[in-house]
Amino acid sequence: MRRMLISCSEAHRLLSDRMDKDLAHGRSWRLWLHLRFCDACSRVERQLELIRSAMRRLGS
Amino acid sequence: MDAGRLDRELAALRPTLLRVARLQLRNDAWAEDAVSETLIAALEGRERFGGQSQLSTWVVGILKHKIIDQFRRGGREVSVDAIAQDAGDDEVEQIFRADGHRVSPPLDWGDPEASLARVQFFDVLQMCIDRLPAQLGRVFMMREWLELEIAEICKELGITATNCSVMMFRARMRLRECLEMSGFGGESKT
Numbered sequence: 705m706r707r708m709l710i711s712c713s714e715a716h717r718l719l720s721d722r723m724d725k726d727l728a729h730g731r732s733w734r735l736w737l738h739l740r741f742c743d744a745c746s747r748v749e750r751q752l753e754l755i756r757s758a759m760r761r762l763g764s
Numbered sequence: 765m766d767a768g769r770l771d772r773e774l775a776a777l778r779p780t781l782l783r784v785a786r787l788q789l790r791n792d793a794w795a796e797d798a799v800s801e802t803l804i805a806a807l808e809g810r811e812r813f814g815g816q817s818q819l820s821t822w823v824v825g826i827l828k829h830k831i832i833d834q835f836r837r838g839g840r841e842v843s844v845d846a847i848a849q850d851a852g853d854d855e856v857e858q859i860f861r862a863d864g865h866r867v868s869p870p871l872d873w874g875d876p877e878a879s880l881a882r883v884q885f886f887d888v889l890q891m892c893i894d895r896l897p898a899q900l901g902r903v904f905m906m907r908e909w910l911e912l913e914i915a916e917i918c919k920e921l922g923i924t925a926t927n928c929s930v931m932m933f934r935a936r937m938r939l940r941e942c943l944e945m946s947g948f949g950g951e952s953k954t
Contacts, residue, residue, distance in 0.1 A: 710864075711860075711863065711864025711865065712860065712864055712865055712866050713859075713860040713864035713865075713866075714864060716859075716860075716933070716937065717933050720929070720932055720933040720936050720937075721929050721932075721933070723932070723936075724907065724914040724928075724929060724932055725914060725929075743869075744866055744869045744870055747869075747870045747871075747872065747873075748870050748940065750873075750876065751870065751873055751940055751943075752936055752940065753876070754873065754876040754879060754880070755889070755908070755936065755939055755940065755943070756908060757876070757880060758879075758880055758885060758886060758889055759889075759908035759909050760908070760909075760911070761880070761886075762784055762824075762886065762889070762890070762909050763780055763781060763783075763784040763820065763824040763827070763909075764818060764820045764821040764824045
């Protein structure tokens with residue numbers, strides 16, 4: 705059986721991967737489930753998005 | 765915009781452009797060249813600047829195109845070797861315990877829009893990118909500043925897809941830590 709629960713370290717990695725490509729369905733679902741219950745990873749998700757928005761404006 | 769005013773405004777943008785170009789190219793002479801070419805192109809193409817957008821946004825767009833063109837022609841963005849094993853693994857791994865939990869929780873950075881409104885945020889962000897190992901910084905800039913697709917970056921640089929995503933992960937984690945250690949979180953709540 706595939707593990708349904710992933711660790712924060714795995715979730716961080718998937719958060720990063722998701723910014724560059726579509727995740728396979730299973731991974732995407734496991735990440736979603738993890739974020740639903742993990743405030744720390746949800747916070748990191750928002751911070752990575754913030755970094756991305758800032759990067760798009762860099763120099764302008 | 766009259767020519768004299770455009771000249772002055774472009775000259776004023778030069779330091780900002782140079783700083784960003786250096787972060788991407790990691791080479792002062794190449795950055796100088798790219799920025800000079802950009803400013804010349806802006807002067808020559810002044811009639812194409814409609815004034816609807818900010819002058820800086822228009823000029824940064826030209827700079828990005830110049831760097832991307834160079835990269836696609838296989839010019840100065842030479843091969844990236846041995847990056848996968850680049851220093852920095854430890855630093856990222858220290859964020860987590862063996863069981864995959866974080867050693868310390870991430871801080872609350874407060875309102876994202878408020879952070880972006882602060883000039884200081886961009887300043888610190890650039891300082892943090894500069895502290896990344898050169899190859900990591902270049903790949904990160906290609907993805908997040910030049911907005912190239914990850915597949916193109918890996919292909920042009922001859923890096924496997926897996927190594928590429930490992931690099932992006934490490935760069936993002938290090939930047940996040942660096943921003944947090946530089947005062948984002950806590951302070952921004954005021």
